[in-house]
Amino acid sequence: MTMLFRTSVLAASIALMGAGGLAQAAPAAKPSTKVDIAIPDIPYTKFVLKNGLTLLVHEDHKTPVVAVNTWYHVGSKNEKVGKTGFAHLFEHLMFGGSENFKQATYINALERIGATSLNGTTNNDRTNYFQNVPTSMLDYALFAESDRMGHLLGVVDQKKLDLQRGVVQNEKRQGENQPYGVAYQILTENTYPVGHPYSWTVIGSMKDLDAASMADVQEWFKTNYGPNNTTLVLAGDITPEQAREKVEKYFGEIPAGPPLAKHAAWIAKRTGTHRTTVQDRVPQSRLYRVWNVPGAHTASEPLLDLGAYVLGGGKTSRFYKRLVYKDQLATSATASNDSNEIAGQFDVTLTARPGVEMSKLESAAAEEMRALMKSGPTVAEVELARTAILARFTRIVERVGGFGGKSDLLASCTTYTGNPHCYKDYLKAIKAATPAQIKQAMNEWLSDGDYNLEVQPFPTTLTTTAKFDRSNAPALGKAESLKLPPMQSATLSNGLKVVLAERHDAPVVNFSMMVDSGYASDPADMPGLASLSLRMLQEGTPTRSSLKIGEEFEALGANFSARTNLDGAFVQMDALKATMPKALEVYSDIVLHPAFAQNELDRLRKDQLAAIQREKTNPNAMATRVIPSLIYGKGHAYSLPMSGSGTEAAVARIARNDLVNYHRTWFKPNNATLLVVGDTTLAEITPLLEKNFGGWKAGDVPKKNVVEVQQPAKTVVYLMDRPGSQQSVIYGVQLAPPRNSPDEVQLGVVNNIFGGSFSSRINMNLREDKHWSYGVRSFMPAAVGQRLYVSQSPVQTDKTKESLKELVREYADVAGGRPITAAELSDAQANETLALPGSFETASQLSGAYSTILQYKLPDDYYNKYTGTVTAMTPAQANALAARTIMPGKLVWVVVGDMSKVEAGIRDMQLGEVRKIDVDGNPVQ
Template sequence: MTPPVSTAGRRLCLALCLMLGGSAIAQAAAQSSTKADEFPSVSIPYERHILPNGLTLIIHEDHKAPLVAVNVWYHVGSKDERPGRTGFAHLFEHLMFNGSEHYNDEFFRALEPAGATKMNGSTWYDRTNYFQNVPVSVLDRALWLESDRMGHLLGAVDQARLDEQRGVVLNEKRQGENQPYGKVDDFVAQATYPVGHPYSWTAIGSEADLNAASLADVKEWFQEHYGAANATLVIAGDVQPAEVLKKVEYYFGDIPSGPPLKHQGPWVAKMSGTRRATMQDRVPQARLLQVWNIPGFCDREANTLSLAASVLGDGKNSRLYKRLVYKDQIATGVEVGIGPFEIGSQFTIDTMVKEGVEPARVEQAIDEELQRFLREGPTVEELQRVKTAVFASALRGLERIDGSGGKSAQLAQYQVYCGTPERYTQELDEIRRATPAQLREVARKWLSDGVFKLDVEPFPEYAASGQDAPRDKLPEIGAPPALKLPPLQRATLSNGLKLVLAERHEAPVVQFSLMFDAGYAADTGVKPGTAKLTLDMLDEGAGAYDALQLAARKDDLGALISTGSSLDNAYVRLNALKAKLSESLALYADVALHPTFPEKELQRLKQLQLAAIRQEKAQPVGLARRIYPKLLYGENHAYSNPGSGSGTEASVASITLPDLKAFYQRWLRPDNATLLIVGDTTLAEIKPLLEQRFGGWRASGEKPVKNLATVALPAAPRLVLVNKTGAEQSLVMATELAPPKSDPDDIAMQLANTALGGNFVSRLNMNLREDKHWSYGAFSAIAGAKAQRPFMAYAPVQSDKTVDSLREMDRELREAVGKKPIDGKEVDFARDSLVRSLPGENETSAELANSYATILNYGLPDSYWNDYVQQAQTLKPEAINAAAQKFLKPQALTWIVVGDLSKIEAPLRQLAPTLGITQVQVVDADGKVLR
């Protein structure tokens, strides 16, 4: 289950309520209004039904894949709690994953082997939701499970379960607060809302309130808030509405409506004057937040204000980014955003102050830009760019049905918050027609004080059907569907550049991925961090565009261009709207083939990369990721540099433009590249366009190679300790080298890892989280790599359980290849969870591109994914355990523990000999041995 996060992120821009002035506004408004017809109509067709018990059902058809999104929103969140009883909504999110009366087991256990993807739940101020994408054959099972926990939960909630999940939630709270800036949200909530306001506490609640919660308290909470009349169910995907309605009536019809509803009306709690506070934290950079209380999510004027916000803070061409990060270079990042809550929202400017810069200087610059915006208002070009971004995002959203930002989430969100999904279409229409003058008027209006009103409405008479679906067993999930990805088509340009195309015509977008055999591994022999910095520089100036002009052109086209690196690969990606394909390709070719490497951009990006390194060192997982490659691979291997690819502070500080240009010329060349295209085009259409833009590109010099030599494993386990003074948790990680991704036993190794620590009900997570309550989550993973790849098992644990957690993890790893091999039930579960999830992981063009990139990067057969189900089904437990023996070597593990060594070092040293560990070292954040 995710930490509390807002799913109301469709609004791309959120800004300070400002009063716009000047005669230029009226002139700009007239010009802007003439462009409203440029933006297409975007809507999500649906049917809506209200069951006799009050349950709202929304159905949307999307037949592009045999996939269904099931998304349940309860109109209850932390704002419905009361002081002294905070955290109940989030606690119940956990309890509702933990078993119901007729399926008293982990919710994930029933759906992971059924192929569920994009499955989770979350709690926020105004709602709690549960969502999953499932193959069409699994819809009955998903509905049965959702209806069982809606209507038949409390019989499965006892004191032991409450204590268990209370411990998990408290560890989640500690884990969040253990992160840099982890206590900011609580501080801001209390400082910006009056005592007793529903938003004056955060969704995760207080430790004291959670510890004080009794079994009677939590059961009363459920009975008050989780009835059918307080829920919205969205079914989106490859369905027929009439059949869905019958199924929902069958499974949900007997559930009581619940008591009369009580929902808080608008309460903006507008602040006046300037309030200031200071808090301290162990962080590498100062951070400046500025927060205003503004209208709620459904308010028309909040939508209008969001356009002004994007001008201030959306992208490189936003006013604050240009001033703070690009021009003055006094900040390493700035975000402007709205927390779009139901009864009142918050507008935040969140700035990461560059190290060595006084926060007061940053604050002054922000104030100057706000005053300039107040005097001048937005330009026609700024408003047009913002509108293009909104509609491009809406078009791309048509590819997804999932409950975490897809169409089912949009329908549910607007139904729950606004009473109708149509508000989504209305918002887009308001954005289409918005003018600078309207922005000025709304900003002026919101300079006045807010108001609170309470409206009491009659409660409708609801009645349950009295008919209950059978509850004696889960519905069967049926045979897993074989994946049927579109075939790969191949061609070659005149310069030898390989083209690979997969057609997908459901949405008018095309995804391009120009992939190079380079990546962080290409940093060998040069300054670490060069690969990352080179790729980051490509879109900081290209062709005739400087960095800001290039960003503006992308915005004008609604194109998404990104550059970057992974361990083995460098990439330049484009997601283009079909209607702007030719113009977008021209810009894409400039970025890939004609970067200008401006000196001023290098100095700015070096500072950002240095700041990122310091952030990594402040985060336990980031710190471990920096030091484990050299421990595993040694000094000269291509994989030995910090795992993030960011390099070291010394190396990045010394990188020059000639370093970047040399790296670009050596590695980014047509004979070292493949261009993957996925989406709404054909080979006949796209090849001439690509020949025009890329055909003249030529390679020079000898094609480079990397040192990917095989590394011998350690003869005995070892322990590496890293100090993090004051840490409330310790990160415990075990890591070693596994065979490469191309190994013939790769699928068997994936299944073994899944059973061990690759999903929620795996051995490690069930032990440390569910049984012991020492951690919010414990997992394992095998990374992808062309050579030997890292295997790691890891868990953030409460400090006083560091030694016990390491001992338990060691026992689990040893027993998996010893006296407790993976059994047939675990193999079946792991296999089902992998193979049935494939349709949900290949829904959008970008997701398809990721799958095909795996094939191309690691030299796998074209039919790899389409054959995956059959190959996985043939594997028996004997083969799975043989694969586990192949990659899991407990006697060769490198243990890394990051925590407060004043508390944990001595007991860890005492533990080491009992586990066969003969070498214990303390290293700093760069991996340098201290003792």
């Protein structure tokens, strides 16, 4: 099946004329007289069935053939991010037979009855299936077409899905394997903003195609392939009465699909000039130059179509005369205006003649384009273009079906405008267009905002004057200090602090509402409340259901999440610049007006209880659920399970009113900061935020019980039995200074050496040297107050005692027994600094860094100075810090494993008092 990318028949015809050309080498002469071509008329009769199917009938009895042309108003723009390529994949599935039309392939079956012009295509906006059949075979064709509309799912199984997925993927490979095949995806992804319905290719990504599931098939079919989303055209040797009777018979019993939303126009006009270069195995350089312009059925479309034809539509065009014929800089130079339903693109494509520098060709083409836009086309040029377009439409009426025939034109106009004769309005505009109007349209849309993709030949041979010496690797570069955008501040009328970091390289804006709460705000008798409250934010407001919120965010191209850490709650949205105002309306509604619906609470409470049960069977989670209470003591705000999930008893009794009170208590503008990162300014965003958050009322906020505690006085070993464990998980735990302590950066480097990287001491010992573990590590979870310093070592059961012995030695060594060397410090400094810039590539990453600064009250230039702080460390400083921070004699050890196999060995070590506890941290006799 063919996959096509243009909605407009006209756009396709212009492109074909521009690319194909004539056999003559000389440019055509100017016409001596004006050619008056009448606008074609394609009579039709229209019916709408009770199930919503639109039927158009056009009579043409010159041959005993009927064109059957079925258009579904669904294309790639109706897909969701992460499920791209599905419209086209589904088109292929429609050719595999149906429940009652039990044929291996639709095409073979229709070919056997004499069908011609038989195919199906998918583009951004629609999927169509068409065939011309002998009049005597019309019933058979209608039966087949209706059966796959109404009775497909019963025969679509995993085998068929896998088969057609493979076919489509090979189609994608085949397309990309062609010369210049790399261009299409690059152009698509770079000319429209992220989230725009045209920002992914029609054929989709390999990853998304691999992920397509049977559930996707069923949802797509049920949603988009109903008769109410379909236009069926029968054109040829048939009367309207006959057509209606047959279509009612075969299609009338098919139930309508669900109501569908329609995409509004979204031109996404660009500003500035952007350029990309790519290499491909091609013999000639090629330049694609693209502008985003209005789409089909707009006032601009016919004017830009005419301008494109004058500029590069054929051998009479300015490009051909100058670039191909006269100067011989190019083997091809074309222009086209490609119109889709909600937007269009004006394209210039220049293929350099071998040996010609692209810069020279590009410059000459730009001269021609500037000249045309400055003076406008001549009357003669417009007349040539007008004649070519009208002639193309005149030829359409020769054919009843196929791609670009009468049935196709009627179906296209009906699908997109509801008016089967919309082409007449287009052609009237073509006939009425003046040179001045064309000039104005070109200047309005083509003066700015071009994207340039240059495809350069990939070198097939390489000659050098000397052999490169590869005996020594190049010297390593130095770490560069960051220069992140500064944080700007504003305060709304209600006291909400707004912090903005501008980043304008992508039209994306990230919002993070930071509320000073977190797991530490849980009531002592209700651990898990904060976590459940934040999850419930996503589940609806008084005016938006949970599903509606998801649909609205998807429609706006926005991503939403809500999460909690130890000290804070974060409600985050990543929005497109273009849809930001509407996205903020949904976002603020979620933040300020959670419904906490009882049915959603019942569902999520069950989920959270199930999660707790899973934690109690996972050896790592078993330990991290009890470690905080062992270190901070029960009753401390930090004594809760590290996951924040709470306890089964507490979560089971959380009621809706508890959620309401939690939100009312902690979610106040004077207890929050809104961090905004991305493509906006304070002047732009502040009024929008005032509009959406200004009514939020301030109020008193309670204090959290984050008090300082003492380090353990001595070593204690806690044992948690997990019968049958193939590994033991050993945790070593102590307290460390808060996240914003003066030497926090340097402590991170020390931890890198001890257990914070693959090349750390404890990992190289237990994994690389002893092979007792797949990997061990140490880390410090961030906290406003004292942090935990944790080592985590999953080791094979029969080496539990030996591993614990090695860990005890490693702790003593890093605290002074085996000082950190200059080489170790140098490696850690490189590890900490060289990888840093890659952590700030996206607005979301930058938002995460700045939220860390704000939550833990770090200096504004923390990350900008980070590299300098790290590289300034000396071994003496590192060893002094390790000696005063790491306390080998006051560690709390937690070992989770099969105690029948490891307990005796651990006790034999006599590290300190040994206590057995259960999964809730309670003593076990």
